[in-house]
Amino acid sequence: MAEFKPPQNNLLHIEVINAIINAIVSGELKPGDHIVEQHIAQQMQISRAPVREAIRELAAQDIIRLIPRKGAFVAPLDPKNIEGIYLLRSYLEGLAARLAVLRLTEADLNELYLLNYQMGEAALKNNVNTFIDLDLRFHDFICQHCAHPQLKKMIDGVQLQTKLFMNMSKWHLAAHSELHREMNAHQPLLEALRARNQDEAEMRMREHIIMAGNLLLEYLVNKKSITNREQNGDHVGV
Helix, strand or coil, X not given: CCCCCCCCCCCHHHHHHHHHHHHHHHCCCCCCCEECHHHHHHHHCCCHHHHHHHHHHHHHCCCEEEECCCEEEECCCCHHHHHHHHHHHHHHHHHHXXXXXXXXXXXXXXXXXXXXXXXXXXXXXXXXXXXXXHHHHHHXXXXXXXXXXXXXXXXXXXXXXXHHHHHHHHHHHHHCCCHHHHCCCCHHHHHHHHCCCHHHHHXXXXXXXXXXXXXHHHHXXXXXHHHHHHHCCCCCCC
């Protein structure tokens, strides 16, 4: 059973969401596992209310399934769903990049370049937690500057799935000391933003997100293949 630690701040349901996502990424919680409110609340030393709120938010983004009279369960990872989410993100964030192009100041661009540089440093050190945090901040910075509240709300609507999928793919790379593969992923987008080219910025953002989705799908296919071989009793090299 997954272990949940007491929260470190007052945003309790956010802490619970992060804890559940981390447990799924680490494999402590697997598809089909029962999410027990009382167990999480006791381990995190909080009431059941923020746990219930976290489960509702995760269920709204299909990370958890709520089954009447049975409870909450970790939803299976469906490659078609993952592909669909990344396709949706590519269009939404592509539009956000297009709209942000003419609104980003030189100071804003410098901030994006700094985030990209810090991501490179984290990648070289194989520091996955820092890399993921910087990556999320990079994308959110652009979305915040699109000046389109409805679009931002739609992007936020897949935020938890984005975080889960990003954690899975980046931890996979880090486990194989290959996080450096992501070092220059934002460079074409940054150049388009610097050139104030709306068409190019939208295209580069879309390409970047689709490539990230393909990387995760590749990992899941390989993982399934290894699992099948293990179940069939075949020798799997490490």
